Amino acid sequence: MRDTFIRALTELAPQHPELLLLTGDLGFGVLNGFSARFPRQFLNVGVAEQNMSGLAAGLALEGHTVFTYSIGNFPTLRCLEQIRSDICYHHANVKIVCVGGGMSYGPVGMSHHATEDLAILRSLPGMLVFSPGDLWEAAECGRYLVSHRGPAYLRLDKSAAPATVQPWEAFRPDGIRTLRDGSDVTLAATGGILGEALLAADALAEEGFFCRVLSVHTVKPLDADTLIAAASETGGIVAIEEHAVDGGLGGAIAEALMEAGAFPPFFLRIGLRNTFSSVVGSQQYLRNVYSLDAAAIARTVSTRLRVSAPALA
Amino acid sequence: MRAAISSCTYNLARRIRTHALRMTSQGGGAHIGAIFSCADILAVLYGGVLNVDPQVPAAPDRDRFVLSKGHAGGGLYATLAESGFFPVAKLQTHYQDGSDLSGHVSHKVPGVDLSTGALGHGLSVAAGMAYAATLKSASHRVFCLLSDGECDEGSTWEAALFAAHHRLSNLVAIVDYNRIQGIAPVSDVLELEPFADKWTAFGWTVREVDGHHHEALRTALSAVPFAPGKPSCLIAHTIKGKGVSFMENTVLWHYRIPRGAEFDAALAELEAQP
Numbered sequence: 001m002r003d004t005f006i007r008a009l010t011e012l013a014p015q016h017p018e019l020l021l022l023t024g025d026l027g028f029g030v031l032n033g034f035s036a037r038f039p040r041q042f043l044n045v046g047v048a049e050q051n052m053s054g055l056a057a058g059l060a061l062e063g064h065t066v067f068t069y070s071i072g073n074f075p076t077l078r079c080l081e082q083i084r085s086d087i088c089y090h091h092a093n094v095k096i097v098c099v100g101g102g103m104s105y106g107p108v109g110m111s112h113h114a115t116e117d118l119a120i121l122r123s124l125p126g127m128l129v130f131s132p133g134d135l136w137e138a139a140e141c142g143r144y145l146v147s148h149r150g151p152a153y154l155r156l157d158k159s160a161a162p163a164t165v166q167p168w169e170a171f172r173p174d175g176i177r178t179l180r181d182g183s184d185v186t187l188a189a190t191g192g193i194l195g196e197a198l199l200a201a202d203a204l205a206e207e208g209f210f211c212r213v214l215s216v217h218t219v220k221p222l223d224a225d226t227l228i229a230a231a232s233e234t235g236g237i238v239a240i241e242e243h244a245v246d247g248g249l250g251g252a253i254a255e256a257l258m259e260a261g262a263f264p265p266f267f268l269r270i271g272l273r274n275t276f277s278s279v280v281g282s283q284q285y286l287r288n289v290y291s292l293d294a295a296a297i298a299r300t301v302s303t304r305l306r307v308s309a310p311a312l313a
Numbered sequence: 314m315r316a317a318i319s320s321c322t323y324n325l326a327r328r329i330r331t332h333a334l335r336m337t338s339q340g341g342g343a344h345i346g347a348i349f350s351c352a353d354i355l356a357v358l359y360g361g362v363l364n365v366d367p368q369v370p371a372a373p374d375r376d377r378f379v380l381s382k383g384h385a386g387g388g389l390y391a392t393l394a395e396s397g398f399f400p401v402a403k404l405q406t407h408y409q410d411g412s413d414l415s416g417h418v419s420h421k422v423p424g425v426d427l428s429t430g431a432l433g434h435g436l437s438v439a440a441g442m443a444y445a446a447t448l449k450s451a452s453h454r455v456f457c458l459l460s461d462g463e464c465d466e467g468s469t470w471e472a473a474l475f476a477a478h479h480r481l482s483n484l485v486a487i488v489d490y491n492r493i494q495g496i497a498p499v500s501d502v503l504e505l506e507p508f509a510d511k512w513t514a515f516g517w518t519v520r521e522v523d524g525h526h527h528e529a530l531r532t533a534l535s536a537v538p539f540a541p542g543k544p545s546c547l548i549a550h551t552i553k554g555k556g557v558s559f560m561e562n563t564v565l566w567h568y569r570i571p572r573g574a575e576f577d578a579a580l581a582e583l584e585a586q587p
Contacts, residue, residue, distance in 0.1 A: 040448065043444075045475060046471075046474065046475070046478075048468075048471035048474070048475070050433075050437065050467070050468040050471055051437045051440070051468060051471035051472050051474075051475055053437070054434055054436075054437025054438045054440070054441060054468065054472065055437050055438070055440055055441035055444065055472075055475065056441065057437075057438050057441060058437065058438040058439060058440060058441020058442040058443075058444070058445065059441040059442075059444060059445050060441075061426075061427075061438070061441075061442065062441070062442055062445030062446070063445070064445060064448075081431055081434070082434060082437070082468075085428065085429075085430070085431055085434060086427075086434055086437075086438055089420075089428055090420060090427070090428065
């Protein structure tokens with residue numbers, strides 16, 4: 001996802017001389033191509049994320065489109081006040097790129113896991129929040145951000161769902177993609193864990209439960225219409241995210257539905273529950289440990305569906 | 314565009330202090346001591362050093378000014394009003410319901426380049442502005458006024474490293490070194506000395522000046538960059554609460570609101586000045 005995004009940025013950089021890519025001294029082997037081709041549009045600011053974010057605001061106020069790039073929580077939580085007061089309050093044209101969404105950096109440890117970022121970043125006024133689920137979405141989000149003006153957050157996952165794009169499909173930056181249709185339940189996923197949601201939908205289909213699968217690549221603004229439709233047209237809504245259940249995708253969906261008076265027959269949030277991802281292991285292993293893999297998602301959803309429709313049990 | 318260098322900057326400084334005294338008194342705002350300590354710096358900057366035009370506050374070729382010590386916002390508002398950026402009468406709305414003259418400085422006010430208030434933010438943004446100017450080979454400068462207290466912030470020194478590494482000779486940091494921070498003297502909280510050496514070690518060219526001596530301030534600020542290829546740091550030795558005898562060099566007047574007999578006495582002292 002990271003490489004896909006950088007490729008998109010590299011394609012667009014020549015047409016956008018105002019575009020600058022700032023890194024907090026990360027991206028070895030990833031950013032080299034960009035920095036070699038566009039040395040005047042690239043800046044390694046050192047291991048100093050607060051300064052990177054303040055600089056980005058200053059550069060943006062002078063007319064640049066600035067991308068800040070780092071891993072996990074470094075470009076976000078480490079410098080949250082700079083993002084809030086320098087970038088968002090001034091509506092500065094800064095795009096914050098986190099590589100390593102969720103538990104992408106599995107065995108490296110919890111310091112590198114971004115599991116509260118969606119909740120925190122989406123609470124900032126003016127901030128858009130993107131969390132693509134596959135490579136096409138990652139590239140489209142990247143392209144959109146080059147032309148969009150104003151603050152935005154892009155959360156890139158190491159994992160990605162298999163390509164789901166249809167040849168005729170156009171990316172809607174404020175939309176939710178419906179990847180499969182079904183009426184028993186809606187699985188709404190954000191980020192690379194979309195791949196687990198699709199596999200869970202396969203497993204549930206074998207049990208006779210047909211899922212609508214939504215890819216919520218844009219958490220803010222949230223496409224409420226698609227969710228409201230899902231609330232009335234399917235048997236329940238399940239939010240799936242590699243993130244704390246507090247305030248992330250599940251929270252955002254619940255807010256949108258409650259405010260619209262659209263109450264699905266049931267609502268579940270699948271994510272980390274009041275815990276740090278402190279076990280050592282690969283992203284896939286950790287998904288298994290924290291019941292976020294396809295099998296666990298299918299199990300959780302199936303159990304809930306059997307409560308709703310005991311006749312099927 | 315640049316205003317003629319005025320010999321009346323002492324008068325301007327006195328008016329800034331008088332406005333700020335009234336504003337903080339009427340609004341119930343704090344930080345009068347921190348405003349008074351930098352009133353002379355502001356007067357000299359806006360009295361001829363900065364290339365700014367109140368008729369075109371966002372002119373692309375203007376000098377940028379970042380008040381990183383945003384708690385002195387009342388002082389900057391008074392300076393901008395006196396310089397013609399907005400009517401002086403507007404100052405009465407400071408701290409009042411519905412006003413855009415917040416206690417900490419706001420970019421919604423004409424002439425203000427950056428909202429600040431959280432310390433340690435301004436120098437990074439100023440460095441970004443200065444870097445942008447170098448990218449387009451623009452000749453304007455970026456001035457950033459810091460408090461000594463915010464030199465406790467690590468982010469200030471992150472920005473200092475960056476500015477020197479990138480040879481931002483168009484960036485000028487002015488430190489209002491009044492030696493009293495939020496609730497105690499700097500020397501009791503986190504010693505900054507040897508202060509000039511720190512900036513020098515970070516790759517800046519440093520000059521020190523009496524921050525209440527206008528000719529000395531003007532001479533120094535007109536000589537930037539102090540050395541080619543380096544950012545400039547002017548350490549302005551100041552007195553917190555400068556201009557009102559009972560406010561000078563006291564921690565108390567970082568927060569205390571001038572009211573009643575204290576307000577009257579302070580106003581009388583300011584009005585007695587030339």
